[in-house]
Amino acid sequence: MTVLSDIRLPASRAETVADALLQPILAGAWRPHDRLPSEHALAETHGVSRAVVREAIARLKSDGYVETRQGKGAFVAAAPGGNAFRLDMAADDDHLLELRMLIEADCAALAAERHTERDLHNLRAAQAAMRDAVAAGGLGLAEDIRFHDVLAEAAHNPALRRFAAFVGRHAREAMQLARLSQLREQNRLAEIEAEHGAIIAAVASRDPAAARTAVQNHIASGLRRHGL
Amino acid sequence: MTVLSDIRLPASRAETVADALLQPILAGAWRPHDRLPSEHALAETHGVSRAVVREAIARLKSDGYVETRQGKGAFVAAAPGGNAFRLDMAADDDHLLELRMLIEADCAALAAERHTERDLHNLRAAQAAMRDAVAAGGLGLAEDIRFHDVLAEAAHNPALRRFAAFVGRHAREAMQLARLSQLREQNRLAEIEAEHGAIIAAVASRDPAAARTAVQNHIASGLRRHGL
DNA sequence: GGGCTAAACCTGCCTGACAAGCTAGACAAA
DNA sequence: TTTGTCTAGCTTGTCAGGCAGGTTTAGCCC
Numbered sequence: 455m456t457v458l459s460d461i462r463l464p465a466s467r468a469e470t471v472a473d474a475l476l477q478p479i480l481a482g483a484w485r486p487h488d489r490l491p492s493e494h495a496l497a498e499t500h501g502v503s504r505a506v507v508r509e510a511i512a513r514l515k516s517d518g519y520v521e522t523r524q525g526k527g528a529f530v531a532a533a534p535g536g537n538a539f540r541l542d543m544a545a546d547d548d549h550l551l552e553l554r555m556l557i558e559a560d561c562a563a564l565a566a567e568r569h570t571e572r573d574l575h576n577l578r579a580a581q582a583a584m585r586d587a588v589a590a591g592g593l594g595l596a597e598d599i600r601f602h603d604v605l606a607e608a609a610h611n612p613a614l615r616r617f618a619a620f621v622g623r624h625a626r627e628a629m630q631l632a633r634l635s636q637l638r639e640q641n642r643l644a645e646i647e648a649e650h651g652a653i654i655a656a657v658a659s660r661d662p663a664a665a666r667t668a669v670q671n672h673i674a675s676g677l678r679r680h681g682l
Numbered sequence: 683m684t685v686l687s688d689i690r691l692p693a694s695r696a697e698t699v700a701d702a703l704l705q706p707i708l709a710g711a712w713r714p715h716d717r718l719p720s721e722h723a724l725a726e727t728h729g730v731s732r733a734v735v736r737e738a739i740a741r742l743k744s745d746g747y748v749e750t751r752q753g754k755g756a757f758v759a760a761a762p763g764g765n766a767f768r769l770d771m772a773a774d775d776d777h778l779l780e781l782r783m784l785i786e787a788d789c790a791a792l793a794a795e796r797h798t799e800r801d802l803h804n805l806r807a808a809q810a811a812m813r814d815a816v817a818a819g820g821l822g823l824a825e826d827i828r829f830h831d832v833l834a835e836a837a838h839n840p841a842l843r844r845f846a847a848f849v850g851r852h853a854r855e856a857m858q859l860a861r862l863s864q865l866r867e868q869n870r871l872a873e874i875e876a877e878h879g880a881i882i883a884a885v886a887s888r889d890p891a892a893a894r895t896a897v898q899n900h901i902a903s904g905l906r907r908h909g910l
Numbered sequence: 911g912g913g914c915t916a917a918a919c920c921t922g923c924c925t926g927a928c929a930a931g932c933t934a935g936a937c938a939a940a
Numbered sequence: 941t942t943t944g945t946c947t948a949g950c951t952t953g954t955c956a957g958g959c960a961g962g963t964t965t966a967g968c969c970c
Contacts, residue, residue, distance in 0.1 A: 459873065466953070481938060497945030502956045505733060506924090509740045516741040517766070521805065524921045538745065538766035539848045541841065549841040556788040556842065563786075613769065613777040614784065620767045694922075720951060736952085752952045753931030901933045914970080920963070926955105932951070940943075 465503050467502050472510035474500065477535050490520060490528040503615055541621070547628045554625040555673045558602065562665035565608035566657045573608035577654050580604045581647065587645045599626075601650055605669075614619065630679050642679055648673060695730050699738035702728065707747050707762050718748060718756040769849070775856040782853040783811055783847050783901040786830065790893035792837035794885045800837035803884050808832045811876065816871045828855075829878055836885065857908050877903060 475496075478484045493501070511528055514520045518537030522528045541550060565573065584597035591665045599622070606618040649672040656664035693701075698716035698749070702723075706712045719727070724735045738754055742748045746765030750756040769778060793801065801808040812825035877900040 468953090472744075484840060494920085497896040505736075505954065505956095508733075509737060512737045516700075516744065521964085522921065525919080525964085527920060527963095533851055536848070538768050540766050542765060546840065547762050548838045552839055552844070553841045556785075556792075560788065585858040611777045611780055612774065613781045617767060617781070620764070623764055625762055625906055653848060696922090722951085731924070733925095739952095750952065753933085753950080755932095755951055842933080911970105913968105915963100915968080916966095918950100918963100918965080920961100922960080924959080927955080929954075930952085933949085934945080934947105936945105937951105938943100938945080 468509035541624045554621045559666040559669045561606045562669040563608045563662035566662040566665040571606040614617045696737035717762040769852045782843045785895045787894040789834045791890035797836040804832045807890040832881040
């Protein structure tokens with residue numbers, strides 16, 4: 455299942471062309487408002503059909519790297535890449551994990567200020583669910599993800615919550631969650647639960663600084679658990 | 683120039699189809715690993731050609747919402763939207779601006795801990811450039827953007843810096859920068875410079891908490907200046 | 911020179927076709 | 941009946957050619 459998704463599929467021709475077009479934009483060789491070669495010319499130089507070129511340009515367009523105007527051509531956007539933020543390219547693991555720690559700390563600090571009774575209830579329920587999952591012999595991975603999402607929800611900022619989920623997913627991938635199976639033997643799942651409890655306590659006491667610290671401690675411990 | 687980019691272009695058919703396909707995915711009506719209708723069927727139901735459907739699916743693919751496999755079909759991705767983070771959809775302005783404040787505060791706090799002499803020099807140079815631009819009768823908009831980017835650079839986390847620039851651009855759009863022209867009359871550009879100076883001082887004294895506060899004060903003042 | 915027109919580009923979109931991967935059912939063999 | 945093979949029919953990936961509509965440009969006429 456997950457193994458299959460790790461296999462690097464051979465990039466389609468459209469992706470190949472898209473990357474080839476993206477490179478000079480990122481490198482600055484093609485500057486904003488510069489005109490790209492015509493679809494016909496690109497098809498010829500890359501040895502593909504126009505349909506493939508159009509698909510490649512469609513991808514760059516949706517990411518905000520290029521803009522097209524009928525009859526005029528395709529142009530490098532004024533603010534290249536302004537539509538979408540990606541972490542898959544040139545994202546150092548250390549920096550990614552630090553970004554996650556910052557975001558989650560922000561979530562916790564806001565949650566400490568704004569949480570409702572319902573938020574607290576959800577946090578405790580999420581922690582209980584993880585405890586049950588571990589007791590049942592599982593790793594509680596889904597429940598851990600759920601806990602962090604509930605924490606982000608308590609910050610009452612949907613944009614922040616969405617980004618926390620986005621960064622969290624990438625961070626977990628970077629940490630190679632397969633190694634989580636080691637955790638059980640080392641009996642460290644209790645540690646995680648204690649740290650989650652500390653976060654809940656800080657949030658419940660409406661102490662932003664303490665909540666921030668509790669999250670930093672939790673994620674730093676997580677990195678240590680994974681030997682990072 | 684900038685006015686033109688404000689005009690809402692009529693969405694292309696490919697975009698229309700892409701949005702139509704995205705909706706049930708975001709709403710959860712189509713769950714991960716569900717199979718989408720075939721390109722032929724989608725073309726028929728939406729009254730477009732297969733090429734348009736392919737362009738729409740290409741966009742969803744690059745954002746990580748769907749995955750396709752030759753001979754099998756197109757499927758909702760295991761983690762929909764995992765490739766790209768977007769702010770243009772369903773992003774409340776208030777939440778967006780708060781997100782920006784959090785990120786920039788994180789940048790300042792890290793900068794306070796990690797900045798080099800060169801970073802400090804760059805910060806002061808950026809502030810001086812803005813002062814010069816204002817003295818020359820301009821608004822110093824580009825210089826302001828540059829100042830905030832230099833601050834993010836001083837945090838020494840490229841992923842964080844890229845995201846700060848991403849959020850900053852969207853936040854500035856949300857603030858309707860056209861209104862910046864009012865600033866000059868109100869002689870509030872001096873305020874901005876003073877606030878930038880406070881940030882530099884906090885960073886230079888290696889005080890993360892003070893740097894965080896200075897940024898929060900700066901951005902909150904900016905919102906006030908824009909009547910938000 | 912100034913204004914108009916037509917030709918030559920460009921992107922947006924369509925049609926029809928073939929190649930390659932995959933699936934299910936028919937069908938023959940044990 | 942069970943097993944193995946094969947084929948027909950689906951899917952996506954790619955190609956070629958064409959038309960419609962917008963834009964530029966060069967040439968022509970006044």
